C-alpha cells in the first residue's frame with residue numbers, strides 16, 4: 001500500500017452539459033497526477049471553474065471519476081468512503097456540516113458518537129479544540145445564532161474532532177474578517193505542527209497560501225500548470241522583490257549590482273526603491289552595494305504579490 005496521503009494518476013472528470021439544443025462535454029479535471037506526502041500543506045489554486053472543487057469531490061469519494069486512479073489515505077474514495085471518513089476531515093467554507101438548531105457542544109457530541117470516539121478521548125480532544133479555537137464562549141449557543149467567524153471555527157473543530165490525518169478545506173476563510181482569518185490560520189499551522197496533519201486547501205485568498213502552504217498546485221482548465229513552492233511560482237513569471245532603503249543623507253545615485261533595477265527615489269535621494277531578481281542577486285548583496293556609498297537607516301523588502309503572479313501565469317497561457 002502506498003505511503004502517500006493523496007495519490008492520483010491520470011485522474012479525469014468530464015461533464016455533459018446542455019448548451020441550447022446541443023450537448024457539449026466539459027473537461028473539469030484533465031489527467032491529474034498528484035502525490036501528497038504525509039504532513040504536507042498544499043494550496044490548490046486556480047480561477048473559478050478551473051476544476052478545484054471537482055478534484056476535491058473525487059478525493060473525498062463524493063464524485064466518481066470518469067477516468068484515472070485515485071487513492072486518498074491509501075483508500076479508494078468511492079468504494080471505501082466510510083473508512084475514508086475516519087481518516088479525513090472536510091471543511092466547506094460555503095456549506096455547514098453542523099446541526100443548525102443544536103448548540104455547538106451537542107454537534108460535537110453527535111460527531112464523537114458517529115466517529116465512535118471513546119468518551120475520554122472525545123473529551124480531551126474537544127477541550128484541546130475549544131481552547132485553541134477559542135470556542136468556549138459560544139459552546140451552548142445554537143449554531144444558527146453564531147457569527148460567520150464563530151461558525152467557521154466551530155466547523156473546523158467539528159471536522160478535526162476525530163484527529164483526521166488529512167484535512168481538506170474548500171475556501172475556509174471566505175467572508176471572514178482579518179482577525180478571524182488570522183486566528184484560523186494560526187490554528188491550522190499549530191495543528192499541523194503538533195499532529196503532523198496533512199492539509200489540502202483551495203482558496204482565492206493568497207494570504208492563506210502564503211501563511212499555510214509550502215507547496216502550491218496551480219490549475220488552469222483542469223490541468224496542473226505549476227506544482228512547487230510559491231517562490232518557484234513567482235520565478236516562472238520573473239516576479240521580482242522590491243527593496244526600499246532609507247538613507248542618512250541625500251544620495252542621488254547608487255551603484256547597484258547586476259540583477260537589480262532602480263525603480264526611483266524620493267526626498268532628493270533619501271529613499272530609494274530597488275527591484276531585484278532573487279535568482280540572480282541576494283538581498284544581502286543589494287544592501288552591501290547600497291551601504292558602500294551611503295549609510296542605511298532602515299530597509300524593507302516586499303515579496304512579489306501572489307495574486308499578480310497568478311494573473312501573469314494565466315495571461316501567459318492565453
Ligand SMILES: Nc1ncnc2c1ncn2[C@@H]1O[C@H](COP(=O)(O)OP(=O)(O)OP(=O)(O)O)[C@@H](O)[C@H]1O
Pocket residue numbers: 015016017026027028046047048049050051052053054055
Ligand atoms: N455537476 C456539474 N455539471 C456540469 N458541469 C460541472 C459540474 N460541476 C462542475 N462543472 C464544470 O466543471 C468545471 C470545473 O468546475 P469546478 O467547480 O470544479 O471549478 P472550481 O475550480 O472549483 O471553481 P470555483 O473556484 O468557482 O469553485 C466548470 O466548467 C464547471 O462549470
